[in-house]
Amino acid sequence: MSPDRPNPIEVRDLVTHYGDRLILKGVSLDVREGEIMVIMGGSGSGKSTFLNHLLGLLRPTSGVVRLLGQDINAIGPLDLFDLRKKMGVAFQGGALFSSMSVGENIMLPLREHTNLDEKTMQIMARLKMEVVELAGFEHLMPAELSGGMIKRAALARAIVMDPRLLFCDEPSAGLDPVVSSSIDELILRLRDAMGMTIVVVTHELESAFKIADRICVLDKGEIIALGSVDEIRAHPSERVQNLLNRRTEDVTLDADAYLRRLTGEG
Amino acid sequence: MSASPNLLERVGRATARGIAEIGFGASLLGESLFWLVLGRARRQPVRLPAIFDQAMEIGIRALPIVTVLAGTIGVMLAIQGIYSLRPFGAESRVTTGIALSVVREFAPLITGILVAGRSGSALAARLGTMHINQEVDALRVMGINPVRFLVVPALLAMLVMVPALTLWADFVALLGAGLYVSGELSMSLAVYAERCLESLKLNDLTHGLSKSAIFAMLITLVGVVNGASVSGGAEGVGRVTTRSVVHAISAIVVTDMIFVFAVTR
Ligand SMILES: Nc1ncnc2c1ncn2[C@@H]1O[C@H](COP(=O)(O)OP(=O)(O)O)[C@@H](O)[C@H]1O
Numbered sequence: 001m002s003p004d005r006p007n008p009i010e011v012r013d014l015v016t017h018y019g020d021r022l023i024l025k026g027v028s029l030d031v032r033e034g035e036i037m038v039i040m041g042g043s044g045s046g047k048s049t050f051l052n053h054l055l056g057l058l059r060p061t062s063g064v065v066r067l068l069g070q071d072i073n074a075i076g077p078l079d080l081f082d083l084r085k086k087m088g089v090a091f092q093g094g095a096l097f098s099s100m101s102v103g104e105n106i107m108l109p110l111r112e113h114t115n116l117d118e119k120t121m122q123i124m125a126r127l128k129m130e131v132v133e134l135a136g137f138e139h140l141m142p143a144e145l146s147g148g149m150i151k152r153a154a155l156a157r158a159i160v161m162d163p164r165l166l167f168c169d170e171p172s173a174g175l176d177p178v179v180s181s182s183i184d185e186l187i188l189r190l191r192d193a194m195g196m197t198i199v200v201v202t203h204e205l206e207s208a209f210k211i212a213d214r215i216c217v218l219d220k221g222e223i224i225a226l227g228s229v230d231e232i233r234a235h236p237s238e239r240v241q242n243l244l245n246r247r248t249e250d251v252t253l254d255a256d257a258y259l260r261r262l263t264g265e266g
Numbered sequence: 267m268s269a270s271p272n273l274l275e276r277v278g279r280a281t282a283r284g285i286a287e288i289g290f291g292a293s294l295l296g297e298s299l300f301w302l303v304l305g306r307a308r309r310q311p312v313r314l315p316a317i318f319d320q321a322m323e324i325g326i327r328a329l330p331i332v333t334v335l336a337g338t339i340g341v342m343l344a345i346q347g348i349y350s351l352r353p354f355g356a357e358s359r360v361t362t363g364i365a366l367s368v369v370r371e372f373a374p375l376i377t378g379i380l381v382a383g384r385s386g387s388a389l390a391a392r393l394g395t396m397h398i399n400q401e402v403d404a405l406r407v408m409g410i411n412p413v414r415f416l417v418v419p420a421l422l423a424m425l426v427m428v429p430a431l432t433l434w435a436d437f438v439a440l441l442g443a444g445l446y447v448s449g450e451l452s453m454s455l456a457v458y459a460e461r462c463l464e465s466l467k468l469n470d471l472t473h474g475l476s477k478s479a480i481f482a483m484l485i486t487l488v489g490v491v492n493g494a495s496v497s498g499g500a501e502g503v504g505r506v507t508t509r510s511v512v513h514a515i516s517a518i519v520v521t522d523m524i525f526v527f528a529v530t531r
């Protein structure tokens with residue numbers, strides 16, 4: 001990376017709480033231009049919390065999140081507004097607006113942020129629907145879509161403004177293997193065709209290994225490993241290997257502690 | 267055993283929550299005004315079609331039920347009015363009582379309660395569902411302010427439609443009462459109308475309509491505050507929906523009393 005061009009995503013010492021509970025314990029991460037960074041970790045490891053901070057939906061206790069060189073918690077509302085036009089987000093459940101048709105959903109960012117005429121917006125929306133292989137479904141309502149189609153429509157809406165940053169939360173969770181792998185291919189295609197920088201949050205190993213340029217393993221609010229697919233696969237740490245092999249930790253059971261937990265003492 | 271500290275704690279929590287919600291409602295109102303005035307400069311204008319959509323739902327679709335209830339209440343008031351004046355032999359003076367109580371009190375109140383039940387709850391349910399499905403988050407990351415996009419259109423539509431419905435309810439209730447009175451007291455509908463108009467001053471009409479505008483605001487804010495505070499899935503949405511109806515109706519009745527107390531004596 002040339003020093004004059006900052007990484008599109010830079011996180012420094014991010015510490016976050018829900019109420020009094022410490023969730024992220026000082027997370028630092030750089031995502032490079034044009035790479036697919038997969039954030040992996042078990043359930044409850046803090047992936048969604050991390051993503052929500054990257055998106056500026058939550059405010060950290062301390063630490064810095066810089067997107068495209070701008071500190072999202074320090075810039076003014078107008079700058080943040082402009083920044084948000086350069087990022088797209090596909091939420092886990094799709095988050096399509098149920099009162100609008102699929103086509104209207106995909107056109108919404110164009111309608112709100114551009115002065116294009118109706119016809120042009122329709123063409124642009126259809127183009128993105130072609131990309132996600134949903135052509136011809138623009139008149140359906142979100143409730144009429146299957147799980148895989150919802151994820152595709154959410155992706156189409158996320159990329160309709162041709163963003164530089166794309167965030168996907170669990171893009172293949174809850175889908176059957178065939179549909180899930182087609183979504184993975186779609187993400188790879190998006191990066192290759194549009195050169196976007198992509199952050200994917202997932203707990204699915206296969207999907208992570210398939211699409212990632214680098215993987216960041218999150219556990220109990222800390223990054224325990226960061227590296228290429230091969231580096232993560234061969235990682236010496238036991239915690240990482242446990243996660244990869246779906247072993248639960250603390251298999252050596254402390255009988256006394258267990259009893260105390262059950263009886264609610266100490 | 268320790269019921270009283272427990273009770274105290276619960277009362278304390280409920281009070282704190284109530285105050286926080288009133289504060290949230292007030293800040294929502296301020297933010298709505300902000301977007302209404304400065305939205306265009308911030309490249310986030312409040313869209314007219316969104317307001318029309320809401321106005322259709324809140325106002326036009328409520329017309330049939332408002333008409334039925336207002337007419338029924340008019341007839342009921344006529345019956346009670348004539349009954350209460352009969353001992354004095356003053357039945358023909360019933361028009362004054364009907365006209366004033368309909369325009370100043372019954373039409374705004376019944377319309378407010380109806381809209382709270384129909385549209386305030388729908389607003390809470392819609393926002394609550396959107397919240398749970400991350401649709402509100404989706405708006406925010408798209409750079410679309412949820413207050414500007416969701417709250418302002420509903421608020422404006424309410425502020426126009428609730429007084430408009432109230433005016434219609436005034437007319438229908440007075441007509442319903444007139445039909446009963448003209449049958450019962452051998453007073454022609456024309457004479458009844460004339461007497462009604464004689465006993466009504468412009469002030470009475472504005473009294474009723476100002477109240478209905480305040481009710482409109484209360485219904486919207488209560489709906490939005492409840493919708494935004496939802497947690498715990500579909501069941502949570504059901505809970506805040508019910509809660510918003512109860513809160514909105516209570517707020518309407520109490521505010522009505524305070525308004526009347528402050529303005530009428
Ligand atoms: N809104 C919230 N309020 C309080 N605690 C939360 C909230 N969301 C998540 N948590 C807690 O934070 C931790 C991390 O959660 P999350 O980021 O959702 O993990 P993941 O997405 O990796 O499953 C969990 O222990 C969870 O219980």
Ligand SMILES: [Mg+2]
Binds near residue numbers: 047048
């Ligand atoms: Mg999660």
